Amino acid sequence: MSDDVATLLGGLAALAGATGATTLGIAVARRPRPYLPAAHAIAGGEVADPLPTVLRNGLAGLTVPVRPGPHGELYVGPGAPKPGRTLRRLVLGPLFARAQARGGRLCRDQRAPFRLVVEFAGPNRDAGALLRAYRMLDQQLRDHAPLLSRCVDGDLEAGAVTVTVTGIVDVRELLAEQTHRYAFADGSFDDIGSVTAPPTLVPMVSEQWTRRFGWDGCEPIPAEERHLLHALVRSAHEDGRGVRISGLPTGSRRARQAIWTELSEAGVDVIADADYVALARHLRKHPVRRVIPVAPAVRRPSPSPRRPDVTQSV
Incomplete structure (x- = not known):
């Protein structure tokens, strides 16, 4: 009888040890990765919701294709706009909610802005429609102004997130006219x-x-x-x-x-790849x-709850 009890207790101890090791393994797997300022993800059309994987792996940027849809919303991914797949719901909302919950940073070791590249794509290349779409994006960004890199009267200030717009031919002229803006134009070596x-x-x-x-x-x-x-x-x-x-x-x-x-x-x-x-x-x-x-082109704001102290350039 005593031998049976000892065997039972030994089995329970082994089971507890295995459970503890499994729990530890899960905890290690879920531990946030170090923030990688040079790593940038390109969202493919087959990925339904890329942002969680990007953040979990410590990547510091995401290029996401969007296109204008009904009611002025911007929809993520190729093909016809799909209900619920808006830029606001899949990317902007979760991204800014995370930064707000962490005191103005996306993660504890963030030292450079998260670079969100909004790529206007698709068959609808009507310049007027795209410019209206940018204005919608601009309004959505202003709802989260304290967390964003910005240009104010020619001075750059780094925030937790830097937004770049590409795919709109005349977006530079539109951005240049704004004395207080929360997005930047994409460029090339020719610039x-x-x-x-x-x-x-x-x-x-x-x-x-x-x-x-x-x-x-x-x-x-x-x-x-x-x-x-x-x-x-x-x-x-x-x-x-x-x-x-x-x-x-x-x-x-x-x-x-x-x-x-x-x-x-x-x-x-920044190195961008779909195999992120x-x-x-x-x-x-x-x-x-x-x-x-x-070159030091950023006027760094003083730390405050409403203006994150992310110290590298936009």
Whole structure:
């Protein structure tokens, strides 16, 4: 009888130990990842709700395609607008609610703004409709003004979230007319040194990799392309702008890792990829090395409950 009791107690102890180990494993799996300022996710049309995965893996940015829909709302994803799939419901609401609940930061170790790129896409390229859509976005952003990077009378102030607009031809003119705004225009390396597209309007240049480079990561990068990459990044930084590279070749994981490594070593500020979970894993092991610091273009606000103290540039 005593042997049976001992066996039973031993089994219960083993079960408790296994349960504890499982619980610990779940806790470790749910532990928030370190914030990765260089990691940027590109939301694919097949992903119903990308934001939770992006935040859980510590990525510091998201490009999301939107299109105007009924009643002036902006809808996420390809195809006809689907009920409930609005930018406000899937992205803006959860993003700002998280920052508000955490005292103005998306996570405890956030030191750079989360970069939300709103990409106007789709067959409807009517300029008037797109400009009206931007005005809707502008109004939705103003509802969360204390958490946003902004430009006020030519001065930049960094917030928990920086919003960039792309896909609207005339958006620069519209943004430039606003003396107090909460969004910025997307740019390219052609904007470096431009008087009409200063860093206060275009703080980050962004290009598809294949526009200037042919290397696909399968072989060592040609010396000419490496030199060009480093020169472009250095020029952008000296002009007070960050650099975001997207549109990377969709080869093997090994080839993409080779490209990510080259971009990191060149000092590219933001690497954007649809395979963003693997990208985050790679950047945790191989962080971006900044070669030339971006010129101090941000007037940093003093810490307060309504204005987050996120210290890096927009």
